[in-house]
Amino acid sequence: MSYLRQIMQRLHDRSTPLPTAERGEAPGRLEEHLALYGARLQACSDAMLQYEAAWLDQHIETLELCGSQPTMQASAGGAERVQALLQESLCFRQRLESCRRQRGLEGHGVRAAVVASEHAWELTDPALRRAWGFPAEPPAGPAA
Known part of the structure; x- marks a missing residue:
């Protein structure tokens, strides 16, 4: 249950409705998120990309489960919000897979x-x- 609580908290934290002025810019926001995600991926080691692939697969599975459970859906901001997060995550997966292919990373690697x-x-x-x-200590740098 701890895992689901963490996911639900993260979804809830991201479920703040967009201000009316920003709703029309949602496609632009997605492109902005994809660009930031792509930059993060480029800075990752191969091992980090393998972790991120496992993390993203788990995240997508959770969003799919959330979409089928009304209580989870409500706590994550509603069906529309869950669907938007799922679509964004699927776009992230495409970007990640492209990055992994460019580096010749096949399969799942370490599990x-x-x-x-x-x-x-x-x-x-x-x-x-x-x-x-990964290196034992995370590199010092700006937090995301």
């Missing part, structure tokens, strides 16, 4: 636990970082 609330560049647990082949 270890993922932290529902942490992308590859956010992963802080030293044991999980080692299990995935």
Whole structure:
């Protein structure tokens, strides 16, 4: 249950409705998010890309589950919000797969636990970082 609580909290945190002025800019916002995500992926090591692929697969599965459960859907901001997050995540998956293909990364590589609330560049647990082949300490830099 802890995993689902983390996911639901993350979805709830992202479920703030867009101001009326920004709703018309949603496609532009998606492009902005994809560009930022692409830049993050380019800065990732191969091991980080493998983690991110596992993380994103788990995230998409959770969003699909959330979309089929009315209580989860409501706590995440409603059906429209869950569907928008799912579509965004599917676009992220395409961007990630393109990046992995460019680097010649096939399959799933290492299979270890993922932290529902942490992308590859956010992963802080030293044991999980080692299990995935990351440096033990995250690099110092701006937080996302």
